[in-house]
Amino acid sequence: xxxxxxxxxxxxxxxxxxxxxxxxxxxxxxxxxxxxxxxxxxxxxxxxxxxxxxxxxxxxxxxxxxxxxxxxxxxxxxxxxxxxxxxxxxxxxxxxxxxxxxxxxxxxxxxxxxxxxxxxxxxxxxxxxxxxxxxxxxxxxxxxxxxxxxxxxxxxxxxxxxxxxxxxxxxxxxxxxxxxxxxxxxxxxxxxxxxxxxxxxxxxxxxxxxxxxxxxxxxxxxxxxxxxxxxxxxxxxxxxxxxxxxxxxxxxxxxxxxxxxxxxxxxxxxxxxxxxxxxxxxxxxxxxxxxxxxxxxxxxxxxxxxxxxxxxxxxxxxxxxxxxxxxxxxxxxxxxxxxxxxxxxxxxxxxxxxxxxxxxxxxxxxxxxxxxxxxxxxxxxxxxxxxxxxxxxxxxxxxxxxxxx
Numbered sequence: 478x479x480x481x482x483x484x485x486x487x488x489x490x491x492x493x494x495x496x497x498x499x500x501x502x503x504x505x506x507x508x509x510x511x512x513x514x515x516x517x518x519x520x521x522x523x524x525x526x527x528x529x530x531x532x533x534x535x536x537x538x539x540x541x542x543x544x545x546x547x548x549x550x551x552x553x554x555x556x557x558x559x560x561x562x563x564x565x566x567x568x569x570x571x572x573x574x575x576x577x578x579x580x581x582x583x584x585x586x587x588x589x590x591x592x593x594x595x596x597x598x599x600x601x602x603x604x605x606x607x608x609x610x611x612x613x614x615x616x617x618x619x620x621x622x623x624x625x626x627x628x629x630x631x632x633x634x635x636x637x638x639x640x641x642x643x644x645x646x647x648x649x650x651x652x653x654x655x656x657x658x659x660x661x662x663x664x665x666x667x668x669x670x671x672x673x674x675x676x677x678x679x680x681x682x683x684x685x686x687x688x689x690x691x692x693x694x695x696x697x698x699x700x701x702x703x704x705x706x707x708x709x710x711x712x713x714x715x716x717x718x719x720x721x722x723x724x725x726x727x728x729x730x731x732x733x734x735x736x737x738x739x740x741x742x743x744x745x746x747x748x749x750x751x752x753x754x755x756x757x758x759x760x761x762x763x764x765x766x767x768x769x770x771x772x773x774x775x776x777x778x779x780x781x782x783x784x785x786x787x788x789x790x791x792x793x794x795x796x797x798x799x800x801x802x803x804x805x806x807x808x809x810x811x812x813x814x815x816x817x818x819x820x821x822x823x824x825x826x827x828x829x830x831x832x833x834x835x836x837x838x839x840x841x842x843x844x845x846x847x848x849x850x851x852x853x854x855x856x857x858x859x860x861x862x863x864x865x866x867x868x869x870x871x872x873x874x875x876x877x878x879x880x881x882x
């Protein structure tokens with residue numbers, strides 16, 4: 478698998494008996510490609526069954542698998558004489574020369590010994606799953622004599638990791654656990670206000686849905702249902718391990734809080750209006766929550782710049798960077814993460830309607846954003862006279878009640 482023939486959505490099989498090693502492999506994979514569709518198993522015969530019925534782009538297997546070992550899996554695949562050979566990473570506790578000589582004729586893509594080195598593993602996965610013009614958080618351009626903040630942001634726009642986390646993931650997990658395991662309903666309530674988690678779960682769920690021929694996933698509840706507890710947890714925990722997952726520069730953290738609060742207000746207004754008008758509430762909520770994703774992602778990149786030793790004139794350069802680059806960051810993320818077109822259209826409606834015919838949900842999003850930006854107790858009369866209110870047939874009494882909720 479090379480840069481020219483990378484799959485749009487890679488499907489990966491992880492066959493590993495040890496639960497700790499399997500979790501490390503899943504987290505490393507999600508940190509490189511959050512959209513990858515991952516199947517995991519702990520036994521060799523189950524791996525054979527999965528290989529017989531699914532087209533994989535990469536296999537990661539433990540030599541010491543029970544039933545049928547990883548070396549036998551590799552040997553069987555090489556006997557199929559697939560062109561090009563299926564990428565295969567063999568993992569083992571064996572590091573002696575005799576074991577290496579036994580493996581070499583089967584041409585594994587990589588042979589990694591335990592305990593696994595996370596950095597080495599991620600580097601291998603990047604080479605297999607990222608095209609030549611992509612990079613991960615480990616390849617952030619560093620400030621230098623010829624590196625300016627605008628040029629840094631230009632380079633990071635199409636490579637950013639997304640928004641910082643605004644939710645305490647560890648506390649969310651603790652509050653969602655019960656004696657029977659993770660309560661997905663409670664977990665959804667805990668994480669549904671976080672833009673980064675929402676976007677990544679929806680992106681990953683859509684990768685799985687497209688592979689299975691399902692309908693587009695547009696809400697957190699649908700994403701959790703599509704992915705299941707295990708994959709959802711791995712994705713979210715993987716986010717906490719990435720560079721600048723939380724903002725530590727006070728000025729940047731303050732900006733992020735304000736944008737997050739604006740997103741939450743927009744989302745809540747959108748959901749309330751959608752309920753009143755008998756429209757899809759949760760899709761409107763997600764669109765409102767995600768509409769400032771670009772601003773938050775840009776703030777995270779400014780944190781990267783500071784951590785790497787770059788100078789940042791606060792708040793002038795922060796404000797200028799947000800004005801110049803945040804829209805591009807948001808557009809690039811929504812496209813790269815392949816968020817559903819319907820959701821992107823609702824996000825676009827937050828910023829303006831332009832010409833043409835609009836869905837009622839688009840009008841709701843535009844009105845929700847206007848409400849969220851209004852100063853307290855001001856501007857409702859003018860908003861009620863506006864074009865969006867007239868099209869929705871919402872008057873001053875309805876808008877007043879919405880502001881009081």
